[in-house]
Amino acid sequence: MPRYEDRLLKLVVMSDIHLLPPGRIQRGLDTRARFETAMADLDRCHGDADLCVFAGDIADAAEPEAYRLFDAIRAQSAVPQRVMLGNHDDRAVYVPLARDPMLDPDGFVQGVVDLKGHRILMLDSSERGGSRLCDARLGWAAARLDEARTAGLKVIVLLHHNPCALQMPVDTYRLDQPDRLLSVLRASGAEILLVLAGHCHIATAGSWGGYPCATINGNQHRVEPYLRGRTGQQACYSDPAQFAVVLSDGLNCVLHFHNYVEQSTEMDPAHFPYKWNQRFEEVP
Ligand SMILES: [Fe+2]
Ligand SMILES: [Fe+2]
Known part of the structure; x- marks a missing residue:
């Protein structure tokens, strides 16, 4: 029987890299340095x-130089990788120059990895x-979910646009027609553990149609929770x-x-001597 750690899935999801062509900085944020x-x-x-x-x-304005920079930076890590696209990206620009793009039979940048x-x-x-x-993208997703159910695989769904309403202005440009995706997930009968998205530049957790879901800040600016009823500046x-x-x-x-860019100050470890070499729960 393999060790527990060897049976435990570890999946890292980065989002909203918003890279610019080399040398360019926007709004005082160097997304390249942050991504590095x-x-x-x-x-x-x-x-x-x-x-x-x-x-x-991935790229803030879908420039080829930004995509090349992205591939160059990520090539330095040996961790297996997959790349998805968002509303700032352009499939027609990205796919021809990408390193190992993930493509479905219709040319959309989507895929599965079983782990x-x-x-x-x-x-x-x-x-x-x-x-x-x-319909083409949803039909492909339905077939992959059906395979997962048949094979007894538990599913983690990743997409750029948050499908769950956050009760924030970003909801006006969240996933279009989320009910259509929800119907596909429900009809599949697959066991879905998590739906995770970026796009909204804020960390949230909750559920959508009964499925656990979350979003992350990503690599660019993050926004405050500016909730329904608020006026003025967010x-x-x-x-x-x-x-x-x-x-x-x-x-x-x-x-x-x-969090990999954060202004909070790390407290003196001497205050927490019991946090040195801590033991983890042992699972047989
Ligand atoms: Fe974004
Ligand atoms: Fe986005």
Whole structure:
């Protein structure tokens, strides 16, 4: 019987990289430097990850130079990787120059990876300036979910656009017609552990149609919870920049928010001597 750690899925999800062509900085945020920090943290803290998925908005304005920069930076990590697209991306620009693009038979940038009893289902909701899951994309997803159910694989769904309403203005450009995806998930009968998205630049957790779902800050600015009824300016913050670390043994599926650019001050470890070399729960 393999060790528990060897049966435990570790999935890292980064989102909203928003890279610019080399040398360019926007709104005082250097998304390249931030992404390099994210990849350094991936290798330093999660080099044992089974997979790292980049969940869209790779380039801020879909420039070829930004996509080449993205591939060059991520090539330095040995962690297996997959790339998804968002509304800031352009499939027609990305696919011809991408390193190993994930493509379905219709040319959409979506795919699956099966790991340790799980199926990671990565959907292409990108549409230049918007979002869409057309009949072709949904039909492909339905077939992959059917396979997962038949094979007894538990499913983690990744897509760029948040399907769940956050009761924030971003809901006006969340996933288009989310009910259509919800119907496909429900009809599949597959066991879905988590639906995880980026796009909204804020960390949230909850459920959507009964499925656990979450979103992450990503690599660019993050926004404050500006909830229904608010008026005036919504605050945007330079940090934390954040990626998700999902650990699942099929029964326990947890999402950690790993902040890699953060202004908070680490307290003196001398205050917490009991946090040195701590023991973990032992699972047979
Ligand atoms: Fe974004
Ligand atoms: Fe987006």
